[in-house]
Amino acid sequence: MPWFETPDSKGTWGYHWKMNTQNPDIITNGKRQIATYYYPKTGPYYSSDPAIIEYQLLLMKYAGADGVFIDWPGTRALYDYSDNLANSNALINKLNAVGLQFGIVEEDRNWDAGNTSGAHGDFVYMQNNYFNQSNYLTTNGTPVVLNFGPITFHQSSQWDAILNGISPKPKVLPLFGFTSEVGSNNTGGEFPWIYQDHPSVVNNYYAQAANFALSVGVVYPGFNTFYAAGGADGPTWQIAYNGTSTFSTMLDKALASSVGIIQFATWNDYGEGTMIEPTEEFGYSFLTTMQTKLGVPYGQHELEVIYQLYQARKSYAGNTTIQAQLDQVFTYLANQQVAQAETLLNNLGGNNNSTGVYIKNKWLSTYLYEDNGQVKYSSSNSGNQYKWIQETVNGHIRFKNLSTGHYLNIEHLYSYVESADVPNTYYSSYWVLESYNGYTRLKNEWQSTYVNLENQSGLAQCTTVPDYFESSQWTLQQ
Incomplete structure (x- = not known):
């Protein structure tokens, strides 16, 4: 879903993060509302x-996906459609670098009844911008377009007009049971979605899948919408997740x-609770399930x-030297050279990882240092007790004091931050580096709290x- 916006992109929060009742500027226990x-x-x-974009595409690749279906808004200049189109194209422009294919899920609902010329314009846009790309999804050389419906155009004659003159003419796959509305001359199969009658409808589809020239299965983790709480229209029925059991089944x-394609529904529809990208609640579990079952x-x-x-992209925003190194990390990962990527990630800035960094507070212009197991701060930064080596353990960031070898942690939940010898499996010593207006916030993975001098x-x-x-904003200085 390419429809998310924040103040960093549009100066305000987009609808899909707030609906009609939420305010993402309200932060409780480190999380936005x-x-x-x-x-x-x-x-x-x-x-x-x-x-x-690079984070999402790399995760897809390493989870075993071959490509991405994009819920595409079309070309109509209405609501946030133009922004969604630009967002879609930003993602599409990065796909080749990762080696992923893509296909369009067309939303005819975005046009008014009778406006087949507008929908035709959407397909002209696809023809001129997508169908000619080598990584666009095809079947026997013919472009494939999924239609989430039809919602607006229910007659095959309308689809004849919509597709008239499009070359190459795509195969349009409507939702399960709707070939007659698009016309058998325009379709190449059907695809199922997420239904209240779970899993009966999907089971029925699989029983008939061999009858379609192109069949598309569906996998989802559960269904739990925010519409009612968000003051928005939409379904309120639920499908239980049962951990990863529903997804796995x-x-x-x-x-x-017998399907030829499997669609994972969805990557990031948070409003309906069908997201499989990493979350605080589910971690990486949906993606690791994919890895196991797909054999990657x-x-x-x-x-x-x-x-x-x-x-690292966020922590070192504005640091052109390190961003160039991160570009190389991305290239390594895109080429599946994980060891090289990890080595470079752990040595950003040349000798940074061996000589340590100063952690300087924005508010007081002071530096963190260790004093007998306690983390204090001073306007001075003379001595190795002021330097912290950033290490990575199983994807988690730790900070080791250069003088003592102790690690920044909050293991005992004292009123102060500790520096002590704690095992590298302790989440109390794991830190997330969050970017805020050019500075870095140090968030503890265990408690979701932030290092500060308030x-x-x-x-x-x-x-x-x-x-x-x-008081919670820092600069990591070499």
Whole structure:
């Protein structure tokens, strides 16, 4: 779904993060108030963010996906459709670099009844911009377009007009049971979606799949919409997740069927709770299930390396030297050279990983240092006790004091941040680097709290503070 916007992209939060009742500027326990019951591991994002695009595409690749179906808004200049089109194209422009295919899921609902010329214009756009790309999805050389409906155009004569003159003429696949509305001369199969009558409708589709020239299975994790809570129209029925059980069962069904393509529904529809990208609630579990069942030679570790790349993109925003290194990390990962990518990630900035960095507070212009197991701060930065070596363990970031070899942590939940010898499996010593207005916030993975100097007690704290508090904003200086 290419429809997410934030203040960084549009100056305000887009509808899909807030619906009609939520305010993402409200932050509780480190999380923004967004229109979903599930929280993206990256936090809410905008769809055209280059860092998000490479993160999402690399995750897809390492989970075993061959390509991406894009819920495409069309060319009509209405609502947020133009932004969604631009977001779609930003993602499409990166696909070749990762080696992924793509297909369009066309939304005829975005046109008014009778306006076949507008829908025709959508297909002209596809013809001129997508069908001629080598990585566009085809069947026997013919472009494939999924139609989420039809919703507006229910007569085959209308589809004859919509597709008139399009070359190459695509095969349009409507939802299961709707070939007659598009016309058998215009279709090449059908595809199922997520139904309240779960899983009966999908089972019925698989029983008939061999009858379609091109069949597309569907796999989803569950269904739990935010529409009612968000003051929006939409279904309110649910399909239980049961951890990853529903997802795993649906994938088994698809693999056992005769379908030619399996569609994972969806990557990131947070409003309906069908997202499989990493979240706080489910972690990487849907993607690791894919890895296991699809037989790809990767696991969660590789997914965590990709997340580490995303974190570094944000932490070092504006640092052209390190961003160039991260470009190389991306290239390594796109070419499945994981070891090289990880080595470079762990040595950003040349000797940065061996000599350490200073952690400087924006508000007080002071530096963190260790003093007998406590993390304090001072305007001075003389001595190795002020330097912290950034390390990565299984995709998690730790900070080791250069003088003592102790690790930044909050294991005992004291009123101050500790520096001690803690095992590398302890989440109390794992940190997420979040970018905010050119500075970095250090978020503890265990408690989702942030290192800050708000109390000015002489000791660093780790508590819940708003992201705009400069006491929680840091610069990592070499």
